[in-house]
Amino acid sequence: MAATTFDSLNPATGEVIESFPRSGAEDVDRAVATARAAWEEWRLVPAPERGNILFRFAELLRSEKPALSDLMTREMGKVKAEAGGDVQEAIDMSYYMGGEGRRLFGHTTPSELRDKFMMSVRMPVGVVGAITPWNFPIAIPAWKLCPALVCGNTVVLKPAEDTPLLAQRFVELLHEAGLPEAVVQIVHGFGEEAGEALVRHPDVPVITFTGSRETGVLVTKAAADQLKHVHLELGGKNAIIVMDDADLDLAVDGIVWSAFGTAGQRCTAASRVIVHRKAYDELQRKLVVRAERMIIGAPWEDATEIGPVINKAAVEKIHSYTEIGKSEGAKLLTGGERVDGAGFYYRPTVFADVEPQMRIAQEEIFGPTTALIPVDSFEDAVRAANSVAYGLSSSIFTRDVNKAFAAMRDLQTGITYVNAGTTGAEVHLPFGGMKQTGNGHREAGQAALDVFTEWKSVYVDYSGKLQRAQIDNQ
Ligand code: NAD
Numbered sequence: 001m002a003a004t005t006f007d008s009l010n011p012a013t014g015e016v017i018e019s020f021p022r023s024g025a026e027d028v029d030r031a032v033a034t035a036r037a038a039w040e041e042w043r044l045v046p047a048p049e050r051g052n053i054l055f056r057f058a059e060l061l062r063s064e065k066p067a068l069s070d071l072m073t074r075e076m077g078k079v080k081a082e083a084g085g086d087v088q089e090a091i092d093m094s095y096y097m098g099g100e101g102r103r104l105f106g107h108t109t110p111s112e113l114r115d116k117f118m119m120s121v122r123m124p125v126g127v128v129g130a131i132t133p134w135n136f137p138i139a140i141p142a143w144k145l146c147p148a149l150v151c152g153n154t155v156v157l158k159p160a161e162d163t164p165l166l167a168q169r170f171v172e173l174l175h176e177a178g179l180p181e182a183v184v185q186i187v188h189g190f191g192e193e194a195g196e197a198l199v200r201h202p203d204v205p206v207i208t209f210t211g212s213r214e215t216g217v218l219v220t221k222a223a224a225d226q227l228k229h230v231h232l233e234l235g236g237k238n239a240i241i242v243m244d245d246a247d248l249d250l251a252v253d254g255i256v257w258s259a260f261g262t263a264g265q266r267c268t269a270a271s272r273v274i275v276h277r278k279a280y281d282e283l284q285r286k287l288v289v290r291a292e293r294m295i296i297g298a299p300w301e302d303a304t305e306i307g308p309v310i311n312k313a314a315v316e317k318i319h320s321y322t323e324i325g326k327s328e329g330a331k332l333l334t335g336g337e338r339v340d341g342a343g344f345y346y347r348p349t350v351f352a353d354v355e356p357q358m359r360i361a362q363e364e365i366f367g368p369t370t371a372l373i374p375v376d377s378f379e380d381a382v383r384a385a386n387s388v389a390y391g392l393s394s395s396i397f398t399r400d401v402n403k404a405f406a407a408m409r410d411l412q413t414g415i416t417y418v419n420a421g422t423t424g425a426e427v428h429l430p431f432g433g434m435k436q437t438g439n440g441h442r443e444a445g446q447a448a449l450d451v452f453t454e455w456k457s458v459y460v461d462y463s464g465k466l467q468r469a470q471i472d473n474q
Contacts, residue, residue, distance in 0.1 A: 003022060004021065004022055005019040005020060005021055005022055006019065006020055006022045006161060006188075006189070006190070007019050007020075008020060008075055008161075008162065008163070008164050008165050009162075009311070010074050010075065010077075010343075011076070011077040011162075011307075011308040011309065011310055011311060011343060011344050012073075012074070012077055012298050012299055012300075012307060012308045012342075012343040012344075013342050013343055014342050014343060014344075017074065017075055017165060018164075018165050020164040020165075020168075020188040020189075021188050021189065022188070022189045022190065022193070022194075023187045023188055023189035023193070023194045024189065024193050024194060024197065025193070025194075025197040027187055027189070027194065028156070028158075028187055028194055028197040028198050028201060029197075029201070031156045031185035031186075031187050032127055032156055032185075032198070032201050032203050032204055033203070034182045034185055035127045035154040035155065035156050035182065035183070035184075035185050036126070036127050036154070036203045037182065038154045038180060038182035038183050039124075039126055039127060039153070039154045041180075042152060042153075042154050042180070042183050043124045043152040043153075045152070047100075047101040047102070047104050047150060047151075047152065048101045048102050049101070050101050050149060050150050050152065051097070051098040051099065051100060051101020051102060051150055052098065052101065052178075053098075053149075053174075053177050053178045053179050054094045054095075054097055054098035054101070054146055054149065054150060054177075055094070055095065055098040056177040056178055057094045057098075057146075057173060057174055057177035057179070058091050058094035058095045058098060059177075060173045060176055060177050061087060061090055061091045061094060061138075061173060062091055064087075064169075064173060065084060065087045065088070065091070068083075068087045068138060068166070068169060069083035069084045069086075069087055070083075070300060071165065071166060071169065072086060072087070072137060072138065072166060073298075073299040073300040073307070074299075074300065075137070075162075075163050075165050075166055076134055076135070076137050076162070076163050076166065076310065077263070077299050077307040077308040077309070077310060077344075078262055078299060078307060079262075079299045079304050079305060079306070079307045080299065080300060080301075080302060080304070082261060082262055083299070086136055086137070086138050086139045087138050087139075089136070089138075089139035089142065089143075089427060090138045090139050090141070090142035090170075092426070092427045093139070093142040093143055093146045093427045093444070094142060094146050096146075096427050096428055097146035097147050097149075097150045097448075098146075098150065100147070100150050100449070101150050104122050104150070104151065104449070104453075106119055106120045106121040106122060106455075107119065107120045111459070112469060112470075112473045113461075113463070113467045113469065113472060113473055114463060114467075115461065115462050115463035115464075115467075116459065116460065116461045116462070116463065116467060117459070117460040117462065118457070118458070118459050118460075119457075119458050120455050120456065120457045120458070121455075121456050121458060122151060122449060122453035122454070122455065122456075123152075123453055123454045123455075123456045124151050124152030124153045124452070124453060124454075125151075125153055125205050125206050125229065125452065125453065125454055126153060126154075126203070126204075126205045126206070127153065127154050127155070127156060127203055127204045127205070127206075128144075128148045128153045128154070128155045128156070128204070128206045128207075128208060128452065129155075129156055129158070129198040129199060129201065129204040129206065129207045129208070130144040130145060130148065130155055130156070130157045130158070130208050130209075131158045131191070131195050131198065131199070131207065131208070131209045131210070131211065131219070132144065132157070132158070132159050132160055132167070132210055132211075133160050133210050133211045133212075134159075134160035134161075134162035134163040134310055135262065135265045135266060135267070135310070136266075137159070137160070137163035137166040137167065137170075138166055138170055140210050141157060141159065141167060141170050142170075143210075143427075143431070143443045143444055143448070144157075144208045144210075144443070145157065145174070145184065147448040147449055147451070147452050148206075148208070148451075148452045149179070149183065149184070151449060151452040151453045153206070153452055154182070154183045154184065154185075155183070155184045155185070156184075156185045156186075156187060156198060156204065157171065157184065157185070157186045157187070158186075158187050158188075158189070158191075158194050158195050158198050159186065159188070160211075161188070161189065161190055161191070162310050162311060164188045167186060167188075168186065168188075171184055171186045191211075191215060195219075196218075196222055199219050199222040199223050199228075200222050200223075200226075202226060204228070205228055205229060206228065206229045206230075206231070206451070206452065207219060207223055207228055207229070207230045207231065208231040208451060208452075209230065209231065209232050209233070210232075210233040210234075210267075210443075211233075211234065212234060212235055212364070213234040213235045213364070213389075213390070213436055213437075216232045216234045216438075216439075219232070220232070220439070229451070230439065231438075231439070231441040231443075231451040232438045232439045232441070233267070233431075233432055233433070233437070233438055233441075233443055234267075234390075234433070234436065234437050234438055235267060235364040235366075235390055235392070235437065236267045236268055236269070236271075236364065236390045236391075236392030236393060236433060236437055237271055237272060237361075237362065237363070237364055237388040237389075237390045238258075238268055238269060238270050238271060238272070238390075238392055238393040238394060238395075238413070238422040239270065239272040239273070239274050239373075239384070239385040239388075239394055239395070239422075240254060240255055240258060240270045240272070240273050240274070240394075240395045240396075240397065240421060240422055241274045241275075241381045241382070241385060241394070241395065241396040241397065241398075241407065242255075242273060242274070242275045242276065242279055242283055242396075242397045243276050243279070243378065243381070243396065243397065243398040243400065243403060244276040244277075244278035244279045245398055245399045245400055246279065246397035246398055246399065246419075247397065247399070247419075248279060248282060248283055248286060249286070250397065250419065251283065251397040252283065252286045252287055252290055253421075254270075254395065254397065254419075254420055254421035255270060255273055255287060255370065255421065256287070256290050256291070256294070257421050257423065258270035258395070258421030258422045258423050259271065259273070259348075259368065259369075259370035260291065260294060260305075260306060260348045260368045260370075261423065263306055263307055263308065263309050263346065263367060263368045264309075264318075264365070264366065264367045264368035264369060264370075265309060265310065265314075265366050265367065266423055267392055267437075268392055268393040268415070268422045268423040268425070269366070269422070269423065270370060270395070270421055270422045270423075271364070271365055271369060271370050271371065272354075272361055272370065272371050272373060272384075272385075272388075273287075273370055273371070273372050273373065274373045274375055274381045274384050274385055275372055275373065275374055275375070276374075276375060276376070276377075276378075276381070277374050277375065277376055280372070280374045283372075284333060284350075284352055284372060287333075287350055287372075288333050288334045288350060291334050291335065291348040291349075291350055292334055292348075294306050294348055296339055296345055296347070306345075306348060306368060307345075308343045308344045308345050309344050309345070309346055309367055309368075310344065311344055312344055314344060314366065314367065315338055315344045315345075315346055315367075317365070317366070317367070318346050318349075318365055318366070318367030318368075318369060319337075319338060319346070321359075321360055321363070321365045321367070321369060322335075322336040322337075322349060322369065324359050324360060325351045325354070325358070325359075325360040325369075325371070328355075328358045328359060328360065329353075329358075330351040330352065330353055330354045330355075330358060330360060330371065331351065331352045331353045332349070332350075332351055333350040333351065333352050333372075334347075334348070334349065334350050335347035335348050335349030335350060335368070335369070336349050346367055346368055347368070348368045349367075349368060349369040349370070350369075350370055350372065351369070351370070351371045351372065352372045353372070353374070354371040354372060354373045355373070356373055356383075356384040356387045357387070358371070361373060361388075362387075362388055362389070364390070378403050378406070378407075381396075382406075382407065382410050382411060385411055385412075386410075386411065386412045389435060389436040390433060390435060390436055390437045391412045391413045391414060391433045391434030391435035391436070391437050392413055392414060392415065392432070392433035392434075392437040393413055393414070393415040393416070393417070393422040393423070393433070394407075394411040394413040394415070394416045394417070394422065395416065395417040395418070395420060395421055395422045396411075396416070396417075396418055396419075397419055398418075398419075404418045404419075412434050412435060413433060413434055413437075414430070414431070414432045414433040414434050414437065414438075414442070415431065415433075425444070427444050427445070428444070428445050429444065429445045430442035430443070430444055430445040430446075430447035430448075431443045431444040431445070432447075
């Protein structure tokens, strides 16, 4: 018989943090029924009041930031400063979406007929099924739940099996902030069990999913029979372009932060660096020095720059790509090995002489590995950058404003940075990717509201007679 619980582990030590229920379809049924019943009342709560709860939630997150960050270093392995940044993103999102309670703007527009009024308004959809990954264990639930709630939906959250305790705290704080308990339900467990049951549940009309491309395809198929609204935020194979006129020290700062921050486990991680051949040797030298100087250690220690990756399977996957890179003929400049001892650590790894079509330049590794690709021109750089299936983030380091603007136009990604790395999104602009990073939706900013609302167009005729659009105004 399958176990009824699963353990959350500390990736830095391999020790068990806590056990959680391994929920299945019946638990999902119960959670959805509760959230569905709560929706009838929650959708009628005035949006400013819903927003006020998010303001209180933001305040609670602020006061709990040190404790949540510390827990994140232990349950997810993110280093201290980055764990604080993850919580801060949730705080920012709660304030932003709290304010949305007094906006949620629709449109009014003149009618073609006399004595007739027209407007469009945003309507909540119902129960939202939110499925989240482990790599932003507080921020991503906030990106999904804050807009969903302020728009008047209720939510069933299925968090990643690697970070259940953080998700549990997140939901407890929402309830402490005054959210009625039934409005947000949490279901722990595995993707193929609790996750799939949520996706298939007939009373869940919206699925918001962040995770890998492969799982995104499964979710889309499972939701297809009921034509659900599906919002996908998937993987990336993000590139930094370094032109020959770039400030190379600044570029190296950007590469180190984007390729090795969070041990490379960000959807926006820079796993490719496309370098103009004139800057190639110098950039390699500088990057290797910096990579080898990085302090690997316990994520809760102040000095640590690289913590563990999430679990044993992740170390194995990352190492398998080192072997793939070598067998493809790329040159391993540094790293390429596990760190001995307890925990799931991998050294910052840099490959040189990578061809754009090699697997290490095409597939998401999700670890501290980056691939240097030499090119001869700006046009070749953009072509290489765009030669992957994903389209999340991109960046260019150049002092040439013409090239910067051409890159902003031509790079096929949902996010482009100029003279900064590939990571660093703020909550009030849309976040998400083109191509196979998603399915055309966006998280964050005003764009997030489109996922969690349906537009309703309303026509009010106060003429006292039947007026026929397209006919009576000829
Ligand atoms: P994952 O796809 O393995 O899991 C994500 C979530 O989906 C987990 O909660 C998991 O339990 C659930 N799941 C798994 N199988 C399922 C199924 N059949 N049905 C329903 N749910 C299922 O991804 P992960 O390893 O947790 O996260 C890493 C991935 O997430 C990377 O590809 C990364 O790029 C991506 N990511 C994307 C963004 C973005 O905004 N674009 C942000 C963060 C992470």
